[in-house]
Amino acid sequence: MTTPAELEARLRLHVLPDLGPRRFRRLLDAFESASAALSAPASAWRSLGLPATCAEARRSADTRERAASALHWLEHADHHLLMWDDPGYPALLAELGDAPPLLYVAGNPAILETPQLAMVGSRRASRPGLDTARAFARSLAGGGFTITSGLALGVDGAAHQGALEAGGLTIAVLGTGLARLYPQKHAGLAERIVSQGGAMVSELPLDSPPHASHFPRRNRIISGLSVGTLVVEASPSSGSLITARLAAEQGREVYAIPGSIHHPGARGCHQLIREGALLVESVEHILEAxxxxxxxxxxxxxxxxxxxxxxxxxxxxxxxxxxxxxxxxxxxxxxxxxxxxxxxxxxxxxxxxxxxxxxxxx
Missing domain, CATH: 1.10.10.10 (Winged helix-like DNA-binding domain superfamily/Winged helix DNA-binding domain)
Known part of the structure; x- marks a missing residue:
């Protein structure tokens, strides 16, 4: 059981600049607790190869204020914090070498342990692509899968909506803090996800704004939570291919829906199929696998x-x-x-x- 003092210390560590998951764990392995790490001399931090910015910022007023804001956020009944040494931390995600040390969850944290299928694709998907994503999500959620995606415009949003239409569960993993919802166009969708038993998840401090570097980090969580990743429509440069390749590296299944050779949005899926992803034409193909x-x-x-x-x-x-x-x-x-x-x-x-x-x- 994490004490209030240790919880506050972990939240302070979590908002430090340049302190990613691996460095966070290195600190806790070296000092055995976040409280001890915060009180250790700067020389001890330097000996671990940590940036000077981390050691300098740990006692700042801003760091304390952001940790206090997170504690205040956690007072809400639907707000939760999962730490990697908690019994409720999702076991599949814990297998990753860079698993998030902290996960903020708005909604039902228990569904992070249910069998999940990630669905990703283009933000600028075609109408047929959006319809396909929605239909697959509806069928898979109706069959018992929790649908996990990134709340982005395009395929992500269609996947969440399809799951909700089936009365199923869906998880949205954000590339921002949960207090900085992005895109704002999906604020209503986010509310529906939580109200219908799903969850919003982020490893980032609550006030973290959108930033290009956050989304690849978000993608590894989407694939890491799931038994497999389905790519619906994507160009060769799409971030969805990053998610699919992360899934393969994590030892998870990768599925791709083919399209017309004349449609640029199908080329990323065709590339994945050439690299070994399972070609999917129906939900049954996924279930058979x-x-x-x-x-x-x-x-x-x-x-x-x-x-x-x-x-x-x-x-x-x-x-x-x-x-x-x-x-x-x-x-x-x-x-x-x-x-x-x-x-x-x-x-x-x-x-x-x-x-x-x-x-x-x-």
């Missing part, structure tokens, strides 16, 4: 007797567990555990309640 561990190439469900004796179900009948605890109990990778949970959820055998999985026949 995730079912591969169980049903082989046929895509047919396992027999009822096999489902009843499923190792995940055996564990959950003993006690409800989070995704991370279930993976540990069964000796599985998190990505495989979430894929299996998704299949069982689609079959109506399990459900996620308050961040823990329970069998429907319990």
């Amino acid at each position: 995730l079912r591969g561990w169980q049903a082989g190439s046929s895509g047919s469900p396992a027999p009822q007797a096999e489902q009843d004796d499923h190792p995940l179900l055996r564990q959950l009948r003993a006690a409800p567990l989070s995704s991370e605890r279930l993976a540990q109990a069964c000796g599985l990778e998190m990505s495989e555990t979430l894929a299996q949970l998704t299949e069982l959820e689609l079959l109506g055998r399990v459900v996620c309640e308050a961040g823990r999985w329970v069998p429907c026949d319990a």
Whole structure:
């Protein structure tokens, strides 16, 4: 349990200039707590290879004020802060070497542990591209996936809207602080995401404005939270391709929807397919890929007797567990555990309640 003093110290560290996730962890590994790091001499910080700007700013009035503002923000019932050593920190994201040390969450933090599929694409998508994104999100969310995207104009917005239309869950990961919503055109969409049980997420300090360097950082969280990433429409220079390549580096699946060879917005997807992404023409192609561990190439469900004796179900009948605890109990990778949970959820055998999985026949 993080003490109030340690929470305030971590928030102060988090707003320091030039202190990214790896340096933040280096500090806590060296001093064992944020409180100890703040009180350590500047020479100790320099010995860790940290910039002088970090050591100089840690005791400034601005740093204290921004931490105090974050504590005030957290007083709201729908506002949360997840730290990488919290039990509720999303397990798939924790696998990343540069996992965010702190995640601000507006809405329901428990859904960060549900099986997620990232959907990304062009900000200037064509009307058919937007319709495709909306339809895929609607079907996938209706089938039990949480749809994760970046709240941007274009494909991101269409993906969030499709998930909401299906009565499903969706997560928006921002490239700004949660108190500096961007783009403002999607303020209403952001409110709907939270009010319908979803979440807004950012690793950035609350008052962080839009900046070009923030969005690649945001993209690694989108892919890192998800079992796979679907690219709907993108040019070769699109940031969506960054997200897809990050997903591949993180060991996650990458899916791409093809288009006309005459449409510039399809070229990024075609490039991904040439690089090994799975060509997707229907939602079933994604579901078949995730079912591969169980049903082989046929895509047919396992027999009822096999489902009843499923190792995940055996564990959950003993006690409800989070995704991370279930993976540990069964000796599985998190990505495989979430894929299996998704299949069982689609079959109506399990459900996620308050961040823990329970069998429907319990």
